[in-house]
Amino acid sequence: MIFAKRALVKENWLENVRITVENGRISEIKNGQTLRPDDTRVDTLLPALANLHSHSFQRAMAGMTEYHMIGKDSFWTWRNLMYKFTAHLTPEHVEAIAAFVFLEMLEAGYASVGEFHYLHHQPGGAPYDDLGEMSARIAAAAATTGIGLTHLPVLYTYGGAGEVALEFGQLRFGNNVDQFNKLVTRAQLAVSDLPADCHVGVGLHSMRATSPADLASVLDGRSKGPVHIHVSEQPKEVADIQAWLGARPVEWLLENADVSSDWCLIHATHMTEGETTSMAKSGAVAGLCPVTEANLGDGPFNGATYLNAGGAFGIGSDSNVLISLVEELRTLEYSQRLRDIARNVMVVGEGSVGQTLYVGAARGGARALERGAGEIAVGSLADLVAIDSTVPALCSLRSDQLLDGLVFAAKDGVVTDVWSAGRHAVQSGRHVSRDQIISNYRAAMFSVTESI
Template sequence: MIFAKQALTATGWGKNIRISVRGGRILTVSPDQTPQATDVQVDVLLPALANLHSHSFQRAMAGMTEHRKAGKDSFWTWRDMMYRFTKHLTPEHIEAIAALVFMEMQEAGYASVGEFHYVHHQPDGTAYDDLGELSARIAAAAADTGIGLTHLPVLYTYGGAGQAPLQAGQARFGNTVDRFNALSARARAIVATLPDDCQVGIAPHSLRATCPDDLVAVLQAHDAGPVHIHIAEQPKEVADIAGWLSARPVEWLLQNADVSTDWCLIHATHMTSGETQNMAKSGAVAGLCPITEANLGDGPFNGPTYLLHGGAFGIGSDSNVLISLTEELRTLEYSQRLRDMARNVMVDGEGSIGETLYCGAARGGAQALGRGAGVIAVGEWADLVAIDSADPALCALPAQQLLDGLCFAARDRVITDVWSAGRHCVQAGKHVKSDQITAAYRSAMCSLMSVL
C-alpha cells in the first residue's frame, strides 16, 4: 500500500490517499484514510510521466559536440559526429549506457520510456548472429532498472530523401523491409520476457530514411500498437521531402497514411497552420523533446494553435544530453514565450500552465507508448511519482499551484519516489541500483574512450 498526504487522482486533488497495487496495476484509490504501519508513506503523489522518445546511446556523447567549428554549426554537422561515435559502440557499451539513461530517467520522475532504437548491426552493417542482439541489450537495461519499456525498432533503409543510398556512418542502422520485419519479430520475443507492461511498437525512422512503398509494407505487417516517426524536424528536411514527394512531410503523411491515436510524430516542428490543425485533429501525439530541440537548434513547436484544436502531446529526452523532466516542461513553455514575446502561452484559454504541461504530457506520453497510465485511477498501471512539497521551491504553494511550482521553480531533487508499474525503483530520491549501474557505466566509458 502507498499512503500520500496529497495526491492528484483522476478526480482531482485529494488528501490522505491510500493506493493498493496488484499485478502492477492500481487496484484501489481511497481518500481520507489513515496510514498503516506497513504503508510506504510519501508527501505528494502524482501520475508519473512517460519519456516518449529516447536514443539512449547518445547520452554518452553529452558535452562532446559543443565546440564550434569553422562555418555554421547545425543539426547536420552534429549528425556527422554522432555517426562517427556509433561505429565504436559494442553491445556491452550499449547496455551499460541504456541502463544509466533509464536509471536517470526514473530519478528524474519518468516511469517509462519509448526507446527509438536504430543501432541494430555491427559497424560495417553486418548483422549479429542474433539479429536482435542490440534490442536484447536494451531489454536487459530495462530489466535491470525496472523501467517500463516500449521498444521501438527503427526501419532505416535510405541515406536521404529520394531513396539515396546509405552513407558509411549509417551502415549499423540499415534494414530492408523483410529484415526489419524479422528484427521486429525477434524484438517481440525478447521483450516478452520482461514484465507485462513492456511492449514493442515500430518506428519508420522518417520519410527521408524510408519510402512510400516500404512505409506501406511495414504498416501492413504491423498488427497493432505504437507507430513513431521523426517528422519535420529541420527546414532542410521539409524542403527535401517537398522536392521529392511534392508535399511537406506532415502534409504528405496525413494524406497517405492512416495516422491515428496509435501514432506519435516526433519533432513536428516545422508545420504550417493547416498542418498543425490537421495533425491535432488526427488524434496522433506530438512527441516534443524541448531540450534536444533547443540543443540542436531545431526551432519551437507551434503550441498555441495545436492546443486550440485539441492536440495531444508528450515529452521525450531524445539525445539525452540532459535528462530532466522539469527542465523539459519549462523549456517547452519558454520556447513559446521567446517566440511570441508573451507569458503563459501553453494553455487553451485560461488556466494553470503547469497543469496543462504536466497533465497533458502525462496523458499524451502514455498514449504514445500504448501504456494504460497517465492518471491515478483504478485499472491503470501504477506509474507513480512522489514529490516533496516541503522543498524550498514548493513549500509556499497550495496544492492547486504545485504543478506550476514543479514546472517552473523546482529541480529534479524534489522527486523522492518513483514506481514503474508498481515496481518501487526510486526510493528517497535514489534508484535502488544506482551504485552498480553507475559503476558499470563508468567502466564502459573507460573502455569506449580508449578507442575514440
C-alpha cells in the first residue's frame, strides 16, 4: 500500500490517498484515508513519466564534445565524434553504461524508457556470434535497475539519403532487412526474461538511413509494438530527403506510411505549419528531446501549432548529455518563449503550463511506449513518482500550482520514490542498487578512456 498526503488522480488533486498495487497495476484508489503502520508513506504522488527516446551509450560521451575547433560545429561534426567514440565500446561497457543511465532516469522520476538501440555489431561491422548480443546487454541493464523497458532495435541500412553506402563509422549499426528481422526476434527473446511490462517495438533510424522499400518491408512484417523514427531533425536532412523523394520527411511519411497512434516521430523539429497540423491529427506522438535538441543546435519544435491541433507529445533524453526530467520540460517551454518572444506558450487557452507539460508528457510518453500507464487510475501500470512538496522551491505553493513549481523552479532532487510497474526502485531519493551500478560504470569508463 502507498499512502500519499496528496495525489494527482487523473487530473484531480485528492488528499490522504491510499493506493493498492497488485501484479504491477493499480487495483484500488481511496482518498480521505488515514495512515496505517504498513503503508509506504509519501508526500505528493504523481504518475511517473516515460523517457521515450534514449541512446544510452551516448551518456558516456557527455563533456567530450563541447570543445570548439576551427570551422562551424554542428550536429554533423558531433556525429563524426560519436562514430569515433563508439568504436571503443564493448558489450560489457554498453551494459554498465546502460545500467547507470537507467539508474539516473529512475532517480530523476522516469519509470520507463524507450531504448532506441542501433549499436548492434562489432567494430568494423561483423556481427557478434549472438546477433542480439547488444540488445541482450540492454535487457540485462533493465533487469539490474528495474526500469520498464520498451526496447527498439533500429534498422540502419544506409549512410545517407538516396541509399548511400554506410561510412566506416556506421558499420556497427548496419543491417539489411532480413538480418534486422532476425535481430528483432533475438531481442524479443532477450526481453522475454524481463517482467511482463517490458516489450519490443521497431526503430527506423531515419528516412536517410533506410529506403521506401525497406521501410515498407519492415512495417509489413512486424507483428506488434510501437514504431519510432528520427525525422526532420536538421535542415540538411529535410533538404536531402526532399531532393531524393520529392517531399519533406514528415510530409512523405504521412502520405506513404500508415502513421497512427502507435508511431512516435522523434524531433520533427523542422516542419511547415501544414506538416505540424497533419502530424498532430495523425495520432502519432511527437518525441521531443529538448535538452539534446538544444545541445546539438537542432532548433525548437513548433509547439503551439501542434498543441492547438490536438497533438500528443512526450519527452526523451536522447543523447543523455544530461538526464533531468524537469530540465526537459522547462527547456521545451523556454525554447518556445525564446523563439516567440512570449511567455506561457505550451498551453491551449488558459491554464497551468506546468500541468499541461507534465500531464501531456505523461500520457504521450505512455502511448509512445505502449505502456498502459500515464495516469494514476485503476487498471493502469503502477508507474508512480513521489516528490517532496516541503522543499523550499515548492513549500509555498497550492496544489494547483505545484506542477508549475516542479517544472520551472525545482530540481530532480525533489524526487523521493519511484515505482516502475510496482517495483519500488527509488527509495528516499536513491536507487536501491546505486552503489554497485555506479562502481561498475566507473570501471567501464576507465576502460573506455584507456582505449581511446
